[in-house]
Amino acid sequence: MANILVVDDELGIRDLLSEILNDEGHSVDLAENATQARSARQANAYDLVLLDIWMPDTDGVSLLKEWSMTGTLTMPVIMMSGHATIETAVEATRIGAFSFLEKPITLQKLLKAVEQGLSRGATAAAGAKAADPGAEATPAAPVPALAEAVRHAGDEVAAATVVSAPQGPLAHQGFDLDRPLREARDGFEKAYFEFHLAREGGSMTRVAEKTGLERTHLYRKLRQLGVDLGRNRRGN
Structure with a gap:
């Protein structure tokens, strides 16, 4: 079981992703904007984050950059959007996003991306622990899909x-x-x-x-x- 944070301003998408991931045995927290996502990240360590790009307060790419600059990007982040440009997606992966899901998100693509993200995160965490048992896990190397x-x-x-x-x-x-x-x-x-x-x-x-x-x-x-x-x- 993994701890996953879903960040999306659309209630329907949050509920749908939460239901799917809960059915897969994961523990899911929900945030409807960047402010809630910041608070959740400060209070918890997550194995994976699903992050919407377009949100009303702070966009997902800016939040991703903020986490990267403050050293809190210690988990794989999968970006989501139905309207992102190629430039936006490339910028997100350059900052450190693991991959990108285009809305509407199919069940098969969601589960595959989550599985790959968790696998990459576990591998990175194991490598960091072997190198320095007292060190915090470093972010997984991005897979700019x-x-x-x-x-x-x-x-x-x-x-x-x-x-x-x-x-x-x-x-x-x-x-x-x-x-x-x-x-x-x-x-x-x-x-x-x-x-x-x-x-x-x-x-x-x-x-x-x-x-x-x-x-x-x-x-x-x-x-x-x-x-x-x-x-x-x-x-x-």
Whole structure:
């Protein structure tokens, strides 16, 4: 059994995560904002924290940075958000977040992330104790899931641009960096999804699995980016 803190300003999400984690045998504390999360962290030692990014008083990334700077980031922290940008997720993992869960959070992804976080935290604590039996556990090395995915995707797209630029659906994947950040990011994301759609023959199921997105969110994202769903489509 692990001690877990869930920090989210939405009552429904707090209750749902608490119910799931309690059913798994964990002890769960709840906080609806950063103020309550600070108090809970000062009063208790947690094995894992699930931390929402967007909150009304202090955002989750700022709270994560605060814990890191004050030496209280001694547990794996999994960030959660339904509206975070790639930059926000990368910044969180750079500060020390273990991983990132995109809302709506599926049961399978939640349990897998919690299991991996607790495992990494236990490994870090055991290593710290072996090195210095009197030392407090140091934070688990972050596993920047989304940041790593972005870097990997960037490598794939860059390679495809260099190797395959003159031919096929990848020929358009050049990036104009002399423009506003949001436009540049949208351009990258569009190229990223078009790349995977072309490689998977338009299969939305396989693209969803490859990119780690729920199909509903994937469809919404593609429409938002103006991706042509008919191109290279052979089925789902």
